[in-house]
Amino acid sequence: MNIAKGIAYAQQFLAENLINDPYLNAKADSYLLLQSVTGLTKSQLMAFDDRALSAESQQKLTALLQRRAKGEPMAYILGETEFWSLNLKVSPDTLIPRPDTEILVEQALMIAKAKSQQQGNVSILDLGTGTGAIALALADELQKCGTKYRILGVDLVLGAVELARQNARQNHLGNVEFQQSSWFENVTERVDIIVSNPPYIDSQDVHLQQGDVRFEPLTALVAENQGYADLQKIIENAPRFLQPQGWLLLEHGWQQGEKVRSFFSENLWHSVQTVKDYGGHERVTLARLA
Ligand SMILES: C[S@@+](CC[C@H](N)C(=O)[O-])C[C@H]1O[C@@H](n2cnc3c(N)ncnc32)[C@H](O)[C@@H]1O
Known part of the structure; x- marks a missing residue:
């Protein structure tokens, strides 16, 4: 042949x-x-x-x-995928990065550039970093435009933390660290921006039996309380890890926007807004700490 x-x-x-x-x-x-x-x-x-x-x-x-x-998804078979302009290694330890998540990167990048113009540098925390997709896309762009930045990515799963470290080396990205932590558990510093694409699917959702997600770990997909538990936990705890006027940006399911907005309490958060993805669905909600 x-x-x-x-x-x-x-x-x-x-x-x-x-x-x-x-x-x-x-x-x-x-x-x-x-x-x-x-x-x-x-x-x-x-x-x-x-x-x-x-x-x-x-x-x-x-x-x-x-x-x-x-x-089995092509990305797992090949062991790699494209995200933003990066080639990333993937493994069954975590989610295969999705194009929708680029919306979160775009929004975070705008805020990061504005912050660094105001104060000369910017610090970012990526919760549930997985392959490091969001953290590394941000590092890549901030490095290219000569911004002074520091990024920490954390994940519960050690295999994902190691994968993200490998991806940082493979893409020659500095000032990005990865460590194991259950959400904020091992985070010790306040940052300017927190980003996260946490698990947000209800354990009973029929889509879990279809397509690529059948091969992805439940730790990356499913959250209690109809998929809202981790989103809510992050929103409630973020103020203790953000600088004044810091931003929190969260990816969520396309039908979860309204409820996620309601988790941001009015006396703590300003400018709560939801951004739609390329398919016109509510995908990312962001807010600024008072
Ligand atoms: C939807 S995936 C997102 C991965 C990556 N950020 C992306 O956008 O492609 C959610 C990630 O959160 C991690 N995770 C789940 N529970 C966690 C927890 N309690 N603390 C930290 N990370 C967690 C999973 O291991 C997984 O890597």
């Missing part, structure tokens, strides 16, 4: 086995899987598509296709 036949075989296998997956892009996934087993880039695969695929590559391809046919 040569590369061209390998691509065609993979494409057909995925199309036949993932017939009910509305997001399937069999051609793109086939190239990514072939890239993974051969170590070649997409352009090399296209330029040398008459080159033979070794027996070992063919075996590896079949194994990866079988995992994909069971619905």
